[in-house]
Amino acid sequence: MTVSHILAVLSSSDLVMNVEIIEMNVEPKVQGLRARATLKMDYVLYVNEGIGENYRRYSYHLQKEDKMIRRWNNAPHWEGIRTFPFHLHLPNNDKPIECGEVFVDDVLSEIKNIFSEEK
Numbered sequence: 388m389t390v391s392h393i394l395a396v397l398s399s400s401d402l403v404m405n406v407e408i409i410e411m412n413v414e415p416k417v418q419g420l421r422a423r424a425t426l427k428m429d430y431v432l433y434v435n436e437g438i439g440e441n442y443r444r445y446s447y448h449l450q451k452e453d454k455m456i457r458r459w460n461n462a463p464h465w466e467g468i469r470t471f472p473f474h475l476h477l478p479n480n481d482k483p484i485e486c487g488e489v490f491v492d493d494v495l496s497e498i499k500n501i502f503s504e505e506k
Contacts, residue, residue: 388438388490390418396491397434402426402498416440428502430456434491447494449501454478456501459489 390413397406405425412419417439424432433448446460458476465474468485475486489497 388436388443390420390436390438393420393434393436393491394422396495397422397424400495402495402502403432417442426498428505430498430502432494432498445489447489447491449494449498457497459486459494461488 390411394406394408397403403424403426407423407425409421409423410419411421417437419438420434420436422434424434426432428451430449430451433446433450435444435446435448437444444461446458446462448458449456455476455478460474460476461472463472465471465483468474468483470485470487473486473488474483476483
């Protein structure tokens with residue numbers, strides 16, 4: 388997984404109307420990306436990826452207007468979850484739910500499902 392791969396997947400998705408790079412760092416041993424993807428149907432996906440050798444930290448935050456719809460991440464702060472550190476935040480839930488590791492492709496597939504349910 389590289390920053391250029393993430394940007395290519397976002398840019399080629401039929402769900403994505405625009406990708407704004409907020410911050411990008413590409414060095415030989417570490418890469419980082421913070422981006423804002425404007426999606427169809429007034430959704431926004433905030434992407435935050437840090438990638439290194441034997442290291443990956445991510446957050447994919449989906450919102451519509453000012454309301455969080457989903458946030459997938461692997462921040463190590465919910466140790467009681469079976470899939471620790473991987474988890475999914477949902478609106479109106481105090482605690483996140485179990486979720487395996489996700490990549491940009493997985494997130495876009497899930498968003499496609501959300502869109503089809505909303506139509």
